[in-house]
Amino acid sequence: MTALAIDNLDISYGDSKVTHGIGFEVAEGESFALVGESGSGKTTVLKAIAGMAKSWTGSISVFGEPRTHGIDRAFARQCQMVFQDPYGSLHPRKTVDATLSEPLTIHGIGNSGERVDEVMQSVGLDRRFRFRFPHQLSGGQRQRVAIARALILKPRMLLLDEPTSALDVSVQAEILNLLKRLRREQGLTYLMVTHNLPVVSFLCDRLAVMRHGRVVEVADVDQLKRGELVDPYSRELTRFSASLPKT
């Protein structure tokens, strides 16, 4: 089944058009990456899917349901977003417990105590962190909270916006392992935005390379690993990632 289908998507901020005719499909259970440099429009695509960039034309459908231009509850149950910076995406004056319970309250779901407990366990957060505030947690722990917040509604798809770029390499490894394990255990679909190609190699099955608001290439991750991307721009990106010395 197709988890996400995007066709001929043009997104604008005011008068300026940010993306031009974006189109790709993500199968259920697949992990798909959008790569490209800042300003290429990759995050904007995630925002349009999530309902945070409202002015677009074309079509977006998630699990067969066409997306509206705003935020709706049924969609939120299916698909959640994890942001780049765990220092900025958690409310500084809410405890982990409050952050994780809020989606449940909004959606009128009961037994929040158990659900919070369960989700914290699945992202590897110890019970003792439950009543702490974000400033009492490390960066990696905060990103775990952000992932738990996304997972608590049991969505089928996660939109990941550079989920590890604000973290140290060793913490990045922990979060990448976590994302990989969660996907395996819960059969999640990922759409991840990143500019880090090695992260794509580790976590994704396919990728789309974006530049200046257009998709220039869609490729299999094996092509990336073998250095067989076709488009000149994709090759340039690969070269930058590989120019640093290898093991």
Next chain:
Amino acid sequence: MNALLEIRNLKVTFPTARGPVDVVKGLSLTLGRERLGIVGESGSGKSMTGRSILRLIRSPGRVTADEMTFNGTDLLSLSEKQMRSIRGARISMVMQDPKFSLNPVMTIGDQIAEALLTHQNLARSDIRSRTFAMLEAVRINDPERVLGLYPHEVSGGMGQRVMIAMMLIPEPDLLIADEPTSALDVSVQAQVLEIIDDLVKRKGMGLILISHDLDLVSAYCDRILVMRSGEVVEECDAGELRNARHPYTQGLLASIPRLDESRDELPVLERTGAST
């Protein structure tokens, strides 16, 4: 070789509710006109080391060292005024994020000129021509236009090049670059580092490159210090980083995903208090 910078037993201490904490615990280094990389994770004390060289650690933080000399001058005994004549002119520092380090209400041309004017007395026309030349040196193609822009009107990569221009225009002897590219895209990262590298080599400056990115540091430095919780755990030639012996360095190296990644799980460092 004459040492440009000599540090012995540097300690940086902050008071906390549970008593003073040393964030740098007795670091020693000797730097010639070479490129030294300092790597480590957040909280390893690498930035504190960079800042303490410029005496930028504010109270209640305390910096002590048995020796901290720059070109024979004892940095610790200088007055704040004397220190100001060293900062920028002799030792300068490129910070992480151009968005927060440039003055948002001053044009780029004025900011670069200010860096020059603070330390030298020059005619207006000289300043303009040097600013111009400096922007060209950091590969900004149309300096004429960029001089009149404000920081919010340029991209991150260009902002960082402007920062570098500003830091290098007084022709310092030592450049400290603290995560100069971590706010930038991969493609722009390489460009910015090549510019720094080129200028450092051409002018024979010393460079301290502080970063958490081991690959990057090993590509652009001659020598590397690996720091962990305020201490240097390993020192090696950049080319030898792959053969690092310390378990911490090996752990860091192993945790980075590769472009041709085939591991199913990345090894993670054992740390106290972590839960997986």
